[in-house]
Amino acid sequence: MKSVFITGASSGIGESLAYYYAKEGATVGIAARRDDRLKAVEEKVKEYGGSPVTFQLDVSNQEACKQAADQFIQQTGVIDILIANAGVGGTDKLSSGDASAINKILSINILGVTNTVIPFIPAMKKQQSGRICIISSVAGTRGLVGHGGYSSSKAAVRVLGDSWDYSLSRHNISTTVVFPGWIATEMTAKHQYKMYFLMNSNTAAGKIAQAIKIGKRKYVLPWQWRIIIPIFRILPRRLINLFSV
Numbered sequence: 001m002k003s004v005f006i007t008g009a010s011s012g013i014g015e016s017l018a019y020y021y022a023k024e025g026a027t028v029g030i031a032a033r034r035d036d037r038l039k040a041v042e043e044k045v046k047e048y049g050g051s052p053v054t055f056q057l058d059v060s061n062q063e064a065c066k067q068a069a070d071q072f073i074q075q076t077g078v079i080d081i082l083i084a085n086a087g088v089g090g091t092d093k094l095s096s097g098d099a100s101a102i103n104k105i106l107s108i109n110i111l112g113v114t115n116t117v118i119p120f121i122p123a124m125k126k127q128q129s130g131r132i133c134i135i136s137s138v139a140g141t142r143g144l145v146g147h148g149g150y151s152s153s154k155a156a157v158r159v160l161g162d163s164w165d166y167s168l169s170r171h172n173i174s175t176t177v178v179f180p181g182w183i184a185t186e187m188t189a190k191h192q193y194k195m196y197f198l199m200n201s202n203t204a205a206g207k208i209a210q211a212i213k214i215g216k217r218k219y220v221l222p223w224q225w226r227i228i229i230p231i232f233r234i235l236p237r238r239l240i241n242l243f244s245v
């Protein structure tokens with residue numbers, strides 16, 4: 001039976017991925033902070049034919065992540081797919097004089113990934129197999145106005161994934177970095193502006209799972225962003241201001 005561990009499984013993309021793998025009959029490790037939401041996801045994972053293993057976990061807590069990884073591997077004996085999906089958005093609050101908001105984003109989105117992935121590496125190396133997926137963002141391809149913390153966190157995990165792939169591929173461990181555009185989740189529900197090419201999170205989960213399955217190193221979705229990103233990267237600075245959200 002396939003064994004999959006997903007952070008940020010209490011809503012959005014992570015929740016949809018949990019159901020995707022549940023339908024394949026997998027053992028699904030579901031991790032996030034909100035206990036009530038996790039319980040609801042746990043029930044649905046069972047309904048869909050999966051076996052949930054639930055962890056109330058803050059990914060910025062290194063020790064708790066290590067314990068969760070150890071417990072999951074002890075229970076399942078193997079880790080096939082690990083998805084570091086948990087993340088938060090938000091603005092830099094640049095003029096507040098207080099670095100707390102930006103530091104929280106950087107900590108959850110970057111250290112949350114290292115805390116999640118590293119504890120699973122020894123087991124993957126031992127079994128000489130495994131698929132790691134890191135959820136970055138198209139926002140990580142350039143510093144977005146007002147969202148330097150979020151953009152840089154997503155750029156950082158892209159580079160981490162790139163580097164880890166060199167070291168791990170020789171052990172038959174693939175690393176897939178995913179760059180979603182706008183996906184309809186709690187994170188985007190509050191946006192007032194028009195979100196072009198907005199994709200449903202279940203559709204996104206199916207596409208992400210497929211990219212992981214074939215060991216794609218980089219995966220951008222929806223497809224329109226594959227055309228937009230190279231243009232966005234070379235856009236003059238004065239036009240970047242148009243993307244002030």
Ligand SMILES: NC(=O)c1ccc[n+]([C@@H]2O[C@H](COP(=O)([O-])OP(=O)(O)OC[C@H]3O[C@@H](n4cnc5c(N)ncnc54)[C@H](OP(=O)(O)O)[C@@H]3O)[C@@H](O)[C@H]2O)c1
Pocket residue numbers: 007008009010011012013014031032033034035037057058059060085086087088089108112135136137138179180181182183184185186187188
């Ligand atoms: N939606 C988009 O358009 C979009 C685009 C590009 C990239 N992304 C990325 O996709 C990932 C999933 O986001 P989403 O859109 O599905 O948003 P979401 O519905 O808000 O989901 C975020 C998930 O992360 C979890 N999380 C947040 N902080 C956490 C922490 N400290 N410890 C453990 N879990 C934590 C949340 O659960 P708890 O609150 O219960 O902990 C929740 O399950 C994020 O990394 C996001 O940056 C999203």
